[in-house]
Amino acid sequence: xxxGPAIDEGFYYDFDLxxxxxxxDLEKIEAEMKKIxxxxxxxxxxxxxxxxxxxxxxxMGEDYKVELIxxxxxxxxxxxxxxxxxxxxxxxPHVPSTGYLKAVKLLNFAGAYWRGDEKRxxxxxxxxxxxxxxxxxxxxxxxxxxxxxxxxxxxxKELDLFSIQEEGGPGLVYWHAKGALIREIIEDFWRKEHRxxxxxxxxxxxxxxLDLWKTSGHWNWYRESMYAPMAIEEVxxxxxxxxxxxxxxxxxxxxxxxxxxxxxxxxxxxVYRYERSGVxxxxxxxxxxxxxxxxxxxxxxxxxDELIGVLELAQFxxxxxxxxxxxxxxxxxxxxxxxxxxxxxxxWALAQNALEQAxxxxxxxxTVEEGEAKFYGPAIDIKVKDALGRRWQxxxxxxxxNNPERFDVTYVGEDGLRHRPVMIHRTVLGSMERFxxxxxxxxxxxxPLWLSPTQVTVIPIADKMAGYAEKVAAALREEGFRxxxxxxxxxxxxxxxxxxxxxxxxxxxxxxxxxxxxxVSVRHRAGGDMGAMPLDAFIRGAxxxxxxxxxxxxxxxxx
RNA sequence: GCCAGCGUAGCUCAAUGGUAGAGCAGCUGAUUUGUAAUCAGCAGGUUAAGGGUUCGAUCCCCUUCGCUGGCUCCA
Numbered sequence: 001x002x003x004g005p006a007i008d009e010g011f012y013y014d015f016d017l018x019x020x021x022x023x024x025d026l027e028k029i030e031a032e033m034k035k036i037x038x039x040x041x042x043x044x045x046x047x048x049x050x051x052x053x054x055x056x057x058x059x060m061g062e063d064y065k066v067e068l069i070x071x072x073x074x075x076x077x078x079x080x081x082x083x084x085x086x087x088x089x090x091x092x093p094h095v096p097s098t099g100y101l102k103a104v105k106l107l108n109f110a111g112a113y114w115r116g117d118e119k120r121x122x123x124x125x126x127x128x129x130x131x132x133x134x135x136x137x138x139x140x141x142x143x144x145x146x147x148x149x150x151x152x153x154x155x156x157k158e159l160d161l162f163s164i165q166e167e168g169g170p171g172l173v174y175w176h177a178k179g180a181l182i183r184e185i186i187e188d189f190w191r192k193e194h195r196x197x198x199x200x201x202x203x204x205x206x207x208x209x210l211d212l213w214k215t216s217g218h219w220n221w222y223r224e225s226m227y228a229p230m231a232i233e234e235v236x237x238x239x240x241x242x243x244x245x246x247x248x249x250x251x252x253x254x255x256x257x258x259x260x261x262x263x264x265x266x267x268x269x270x271v272y273r274y275e276r277s278g279v280x281x282x283x284x285x286x287x288x289x290x291x292x293x294x295x296x297x298x299x300x301x302x303x304x305d306e307l308i309g310v311l312e313l314a315q316f317x318x319x320x321x322x323x324x325x326x327x328x329x330x331x332x333x334x335x336x337x338x339x340x341x342x343x344x345x346x347x348w349a350l351a352q353n354a355l356e357q358a359x360x361x362x363x364x365x366x367t368v369e370e371g372e373a374k375f376y377g378p379a380i381d382i383k384v385k386d387a388l389g390r391r392w393q394x395x396x397x398x399x400x401x402n403n404p405e406r407f408d409v410t411y412v413g414e415d416g417l418r419h420r421p422v423m424i425h426r427t428v429l430g431s432m433e434r435f436x437x438x439x440x441x442x443x444x445x446x447x448p449l450w451l452s453p454t455q456v457t458v459i460p461i462a463d464k465m466a467g468y469a470e471k472v473a474a475a476l477r478e479e480g481f482r483x484x485x486x487x488x489x490x491x492x493x494x495x496x497x498x499x500x501x502x503x504x505x506x507x508x509x510x511x512x513x514x515x516x517x518x519x520v521s522v523r524h525r526a527g528g529d530m531g532a533m534p535l536d537a538f539i540r541g542a543x544x545x546x547x548x549x550x551x552x553x554x555x556x557x558x559x
Numbered sequence: 560g561c562c563a564g565c566g567u568a569g570c571u572c573a574a575u576g577g578u579a580g581a582g583c584a585g586c587u588g589a590u591u592u593g594u595a596a597u598c599a600g601c602a603g604g605u606u607a608a609g610g611g612u613u614c615g616a617u618c619c620c621c622u623u624c625g626c627u628g629g630c631u632c633c634a
Contacts, residue, residue, distance in 0.1 A: 020563060110629030111562025118631045122562050125629070157570080166607080166625055225633085271634085276560045277625095279632060291634060393634065430634045462591040489591080497595035511593060521594080529594055 002064045002123045010129030017124050021109040030106045040099030046080045053078040103137035104130045152440040153282040171280045171287030178453035199264040204246035210236040216245040217342045221375040225273045243269035247295040248407045256411040262298035269293045283437035290432040296424040307358035314395040317428045325385040328364045332378045334371030347401035352378045376402050386442040398425040446503040450549050457499040458485045461511035468515040
């Protein structure tokens with residue numbers, strides 16, 4: 001036996017088995033659990049000293065338990081829980097007897113390294129969950145079903161958004177027309193909002209000389225995520241895993257003055273990182289992706305205000321995309337393993353302090369996460385909560401005193417002397433791939449009107465109405481809507497079904513009645529038949545919905 | 560990368576140690592319809608790839624590739 005803790009959504013237990021679990025084992029074990037529950041066996045707590053516990057588990061041949069005991073302080077009192085012939089190490093508390101268990105289900109099994117260390121043996125882990133009632137359990141299982149239905153890989157296929165091609169290689173995303181359109185809308189919005197806030201938007205190359213990556217520290221601290229160098233006319237080049245060195249070069253292209261600062265340089269920059277094959281997951285974890293990256297060069301005095309500006313931009317973006325809740329984390333170094341990071345203690349302390357001050361000034365509660373910093377500096381990492389309450393990695397904001405040093409970046413101050421600027425690295429959306437995949441799941445594919453690839457489908461009742469349908473579609477296009485006019489020889493019900501399945505927000509049904517009165521019969525994908533209204537009235541309403549980027553319809557679609 | 564499982568038509572899935580079948584999608588034709596599927600016909604597959612066992616493999620074995628669930632890692 002390994003360990004078997006309770007986790008957020010249930011529990012697991014690790015075993016070192018001679019032969020791995022097979023699916024039938026789950027049923028057998030679950031049946032045995034039910035039997036034990038029905039026997040209502042008392043669960044008794046017992047406290048022993050370390051030596052006693054050690055001998056006990058050593059006699060039983062439970063070497064993993066012995067290792068756990070050995071890691072506890074010598075004078076610790078160790079609690080055991082005994083249930084019939086079974087005894088286990090546990091801090092507790094436990095239910096008084098097995099009959100207290102009302103609804104237990106084993107879910108799946110998988111390999112897991114002993115103590116999470118890939119150099120240690122791999123154990124067989126079994127996952128399960130438990131609830132106070134069968135109803136609660138059922139609700140949980142229904143939620144798992146809902147998660148499956150929303151899976152971006154499934155929806156991307158159904159809605160024809162993007163794909164990954166086996167012939168092209170794993171972890172490389174192909175954006176189909178509709179997905180590309182959503183991405184374009186998001187990128188346009190991103191650019192507009194960044195320009196408003198004083199960002200310059202740039203482009204940089206995809207490869208650079210190996211020496212550049214040595215200067216930046218990537219070669220030393222990030223090599224295992226980079227693709228092998230390629231020789232071009234006997235000079236080695238590398239594919240970029242990050243955009244920062246390029247932005248630094250652009251900053252250094254001229255002598256900068258304090259008057260140029262803060263300089264905010266943004267780029268939708270495509271990077272390539274080697275990700276181990278087992279970690280790839282749809283568009284959420286890929287090998288080539290486009291970050292909504294930006295680097296702010298500023299003075300130490302400007303740093304805090306710049307961080308506040310980034311935090312406010314992040315909050316604005318998250319809200320616009322319908323993420324109402326989020327959690328902030330201050331990611332700092334792993335104090336045990338400083339060799340993983342570039343730079344000295346002092347600059348790390350300064351950077352961390354600046355981030356902390358910004359969080360405090362914005363009144364944002366946060367937790368400190370050790371070992372979560374990037375190799376060049378500490379960060380604020382924001383996790384957003386989606387419509388199903390799941391947490392996703394969102395914006396990340398990093399302070400970097402090291403790269404300006406390594407690249408000898410300077411600006412000329414009021415005093416005529418050269419000074420060292422500070423750098424902020426930040427992304428708000430993360431990457432287009434991950435962000436859009438997240439949105440697909442957040443909205444279950446039913447994007448708000450402003451993001452929907454097709455906003456309106458016009459459905460003539462019969463072929464002879466095609467003329468009016470096309471007139472309606474043309475009028476809408478003239479107003480800037482993305483319109484599909486469905487002139488196929490199918491019945492209206494079939495066309496409605498098609499549009500529903502494609503999650504088109506509005507379907508406009510037109511027949512003789514509508515043509516005579518210059519109206520359209522409006523059907524909303526979630527609200528159903530909304531009756532006839534003059535075409536201009538529909539246009540006005542839809543424009544209003546667009547202008548507010550309203551999520552009202554989303555809320556409606558979930559009830 | 561590691562542990563386990565999976566890979567059959569564009570998609571969802573059947574079937575079998577004896578030259579693979581359905582629904583949807585596609586194409587052709589008919590139908591002209593009032594709020595989630597009109598009807599008929601046609602076409603579509605070296606059963607992921609390579610090797611082995613066998614009289615014969617899609618099925619059994621091995622290797623490779625890819626995917627899925629986890630672990631480790633991460634935008």
